[in-house]
Amino acid sequence: MIRRAAFGLWLGLCAGAGPVAAAGWDDFQVIMWADQSPAQAQALKRLGVTALRVNGNRDATLTADAVAAQLAPIRATGLGVYVENIASDFYAPYHRFQPDHPGQPNWLFDQARARYRADPADRAALRREPSLSDPTWQSRIRARLASHVRAYGPYQPLYYSLADEAGIADLAAAWDFDFSRPGITAFRQAMQATYGSLERLNFQWDSNFATWEDVMPDTTPQAMARKSGNLSAWMDFRAWMDLAFAQALRLGTEAVHAGGPGALAAIEGVQVPGNGGYDYTLLPYSVDVMEGDEDGAGLAIARSLNPALITLTTTAASGPAELTRIWRSVLAGSKGLVLWDADASFIRTDGTLGPRGEALAPLLAELTGGLGAQLMAATPIADKVAILYSPPSQRLRWLLDRQAGGDAWRDAPNLSEAEAQDDHAYRRAFMRTSLALTHLGTQPRTLTPALIARGALRDSAVRLLILPQTLALSAREAEEIAAFATAGGMVVADVTPGQYDEHGHPRAASPLAAMLRRGKLSTLPAAMLEDPTATSPAAMTAASGLLTQARAKPDFRLLTLAGQPVRDVEMRVFRNGDVVQIALQRTPAAPGQPPLQGEERVELVVTPGTKIFDLRQRVGLEHNAKLVLSLPPDSPTLLAISPGPLPAPVISAVRTNLPPGATSDLTLALNGLPTVTVHVVHGELQDPDGAVQPGSAVNLRLSDTSASWAVQVPANAKPGRWTAVVTDMLTGAVARQGLEVQAPQ
Secondary structure, three states: OOOOHHHHHHHHHHHOOOOOOOOOOOOOEEEEOOOOOHHHHHHHHHHOOOEEEEEOOOOOOOOHHHHHHHHHHHHHHOOEEEEEOOOHHHHOOOOOOEOOEOOOOOHHHHHHHHHHHHOOOOHHHHOOOOOOOOHHHHHHHHHHHHHHHHHHHHHOOOOEEEEEOOOOEOEOOOOOOOOOHHHHHHHHHHHHHHHOOHHHHHHHHOOOOOOHHHOOOOOHHHHHHOOOOOOHHHHHHHHHHHHHHHHHHHHHHHHHHHHOOOOOEEEEEEOOOOOOOOOOOOHHHOOOEEEEOOOOOHHHHHHHHOOOOEEEEEEOOOOHHHHHHHHHHHHHOOOEEEEOOOOOOOEOOOOOEOHHHHHHHHHHHHHHHHHHHHHHOOEEOOOOEEEEOOHHHHHHHHHHHHHHHHHHHHOOOOHHHHHHHOOOHHHHHHHHHHHHHHHOOOOOEEEOHHHHHOOOOOOOOOOEEEEOOOOEOOHHHHHHHHHHHHOOOEEEEOOOOOOEOOOOOEOOOOOOHHHHHOOOEEEOOHHHHHOOOOOOHHHHHHHHHHHHHOOOOOOOEEEOOOOOEOOOEEEEEEEEOOEEEEEEEEOOOOOOOOOOOOOEEEEEEOOOOOEEEEOOOOEEEOOOOEEEEEEOOOOOEEEEEEOOOOOOEEEEEOOOEEOOOOEEEEEEEEOOOOOOOOEEEEEEEEOOOOOEOOOOOEEEEEOOOOEEEEEEOOOOOOOEEEEEEEEEOOOOOEEEEEEEEOOOO
């Protein structure tokens, strides 16, 4: 019997000490990527931008004086920093610019591909340089990261970026790395831990290796040519490389953590789930911060598995479609926005706003003005539905779908981009299911093979388990799924699950065959299978029927004015103490279709007597059993629903008569017992004419304890009554404290 230590052990090695929740990252961050002039930096500060990029140094010894000189112009503006691309030569060697090949970030990968095409027997083309398992390189990267944290630590960077657009090969390219000596040695050691004996490995792989030193995995062409259909020798190697990538990232994260308290490690430009190391059962535990796009479900899976993970998204465009995309990422869980401005279209060199800056300025003001912090203070409610995310099944689906094409997988014009954009059957199935549920107001939780094997289905409130394209199942997974069904849970699949074991060995029959015979395994409705978006009326009706049958209906329903389920609005539900926060956003138009126009009228079914607030308009809403709403085309409607009245903020001050330049320490509290975990209040100082003092804005968190706000009036303050104003982001309630500024003596 094969040891079950295999991938569970590897996951434990990678995830043993998960990333810490970011101390202090309790407000929405806006980060500028491009280099900035002093005028640009000052303008960005006024817009709510919090940090600028500074590049890490891979070529020279860092000194405190050099770092101080580098950061002096930025610190003069009051902006923070993050440190970029410290170790791209290790984490992204096949997607980085070479000094002698400008404009060709994947030049090195193209050379490896050309060499392999010329001689498929040349294993040297399959050696990753550097190997992720090379101890010399690992030691070098640890030392480099530690030196960066020591040098930059006094300035408290937002995070330290290990690499941008990292991967085993080029981004998410499928490639048979790593056949280097360190890589193969580490792989053989992992196989010994997995199988225990060479006899067991040979039995699983249908191989006849005489010694462990002889063990070599299958390349993709070899796996495709296997007449037995046993893909274990390829699957085990691909799984190992994904783990090697995640472990290497974890090594970097631990070096950053060791360098200073509160230091955070990041990777940017993360890819969709799939090849190139993007196994999201591992990545969420490897770094503290990820930047990427919400498409492809990778970030959604990562946040579901590790709620402490911080995710960011980047904007490089403007217009209604871009506003919609940014809002979707924020509501999905992004805690910051990176501004890409290579052409100064956001902000010109003289500090005036460019067209993109003009378009996005209101959104930035809203997100950094307390609303972003209030959204971040709530926790997504995981419903009674779970989706199995199965990397072994995704690997199998990828290979099986390409067998008929032979070497075509290797010869795409840009392999890395082709893989990222290839919506193969597994990815389509996972995304379609998630999208349908979100449009019904259901937020599914993600389960992994390891979590199911450890009993996650026994210890949760899950009533419905969906198995999209689940070709691979371990015996333990199958046992847990069968026990879940026996206990009354509902299991739905779109193909016969478990046609292969977790390593890729074909089975004569599915281990869930008995469930299928007894009617305990249902087939995903045809209406959902046939609709690529799963949001047609028939698909939505079918999905709603599944939820009803499984007794997993969401707590809130969104209806048309005719009383039918709304199918073109995504609904996300969060909890903040006793308060429920709901985000409603219309589904953007499909590519090639005209943008949405006008408002859409809908009804939200609510409990009579509750107090409902519009978080963006900061007003209370009248309602009975249904709340009628008008949803705009490109931005969300955000609601807070409380079972009763909410307390309001109050301000007190010991010192209210001040000379110019003096500071008054204000105390902020709530005038009643809090029923939410966090009230975010936005404070600002207004002069006697009612104008907001530049640089005075602050976001503070209130709960069952008070908060302090040190308000400083300017040295050239106009005499008269200045006012400290705080606004509650949940209810819109406002509190004021007057400050009398005396004339200079």
